Amino acid sequence: MGDEPHNAARPDSEGLSYLLRHWRERLDPTRIRGIDSSRRRLKPGLTQQEVAQLTNVSLAWYRELERGKHRRFDEQFLRRLAQVLRLDEAERAVLFRLAAGYAPLPGNSSSGAAMDQSMHVVLDQMAPHPAYVSNLWWDIVAHNQPVGDWFPQVLEQPNLMRFVFLHPEARRQLLNWRRDWAAPSLAQIRYASAIHPDCEELVQLRDDILMGNAEAREMWRANQTRAHSDGDRRFLRLPYHGGQEVCVRITAFAPLINQDLRFVILLRL
CATH class of the missing domain: 1.10.260.40 (lambda repressor-like DNA-binding domains)
Structure with missing residues (x-):
């Protein structure tokens, strides 16, 4: 009917x-x-x-x-x-x-990666907690030393989403990979792609992940959308620290100078 x-x-x-x-x-x-x-x-x-x-x-x-x-x-x-x-x-x-053609959200729509020197100072002050800044399509544009200590392979592929879905180490290092990492990440990619439909880098990121990971293609059909991961508790295994398992709380915010940047701190609990 x-x-x-x-x-x-x-x-x-x-x-x-x-x-x-x-x-x-x-x-x-x-x-x-x-x-x-x-x-x-x-x-x-x-x-x-x-x-x-x-x-x-x-x-x-x-x-x-x-x-x-x-x-x-x-x-x-x-x-x-x-x-x-x-x-x-x-x-x-x-x-x-x-x-x-627009979203009812406040904020600067610039997608550039411009940062001033004070941001690098803040990143360094977050040690010993890993902290980094990523741009609209999740390239890491700045990070502190603990990021390199915890995730040296991420720095070889400085795009967080490509690491999650396309790097062979991801499933071993990101515990509860599908539920806690993959599904929320795809939901964020769908959200960002809808808010910024003309961003070629986001389109390419989505296509690379869906073409390169069959499980991601299956999860994509769930049609989930999510703006951010701020406040999430997730578990990691640190292969370069004897396989130690740690729990972190993701704390994320956007600098007012460019709200398409993500300033993320992994607070070890």
Whole structure:
């Protein structure tokens, strides 16, 4: 009831129509007010008709939206749609970026790697905790000495995401690799790619990882989005320190001078 024909054109797997369908079908009708959850359903989640009803648009209008027809989207409608679909902050930003061409987030959009000397001083002050600065596409642009002590192989391949997915040492060093490292990393790549769709380096990074790692291709289909890893607790094995296992809390922030840079500290717990 209310869904588009089964033989409709298959949406682009990176596009708005695909994500709208994914977000709609993951909802639990029993938890949505104003929806008849007792009737038999042929597909999981809400129907297009129900989403149209909850967002105060016609069924025909919403069908065209899921088919990817370009429109001038009102910000109030997009916020209402995000609320109906129960989108988190990262997913809401992706919705705005794909539908309206911008994300409702503050910050400097410059993607350069410019840093002043004071940042290097701060990095050195973080010792003995490893600390580094990465750019929009996760190249390490500065680091302190403990990073080299803990991760000498990362400095051979100074891109964090390529290390996680394409370096043979990653699975041995990054404990609980799939759950704690790979899945959150892919979610961050999807988020960054949606917020910065014209960044060729991000597109190339995503393509290299998906082409080079079959498990990453499988996880990518989960359609997860995540803005950052700040506050995560993760476990590492240090092969250059006798295989010692350590727990770290990721502390991350963006300098105001360039909010596309990531200043990350691995606080050893």
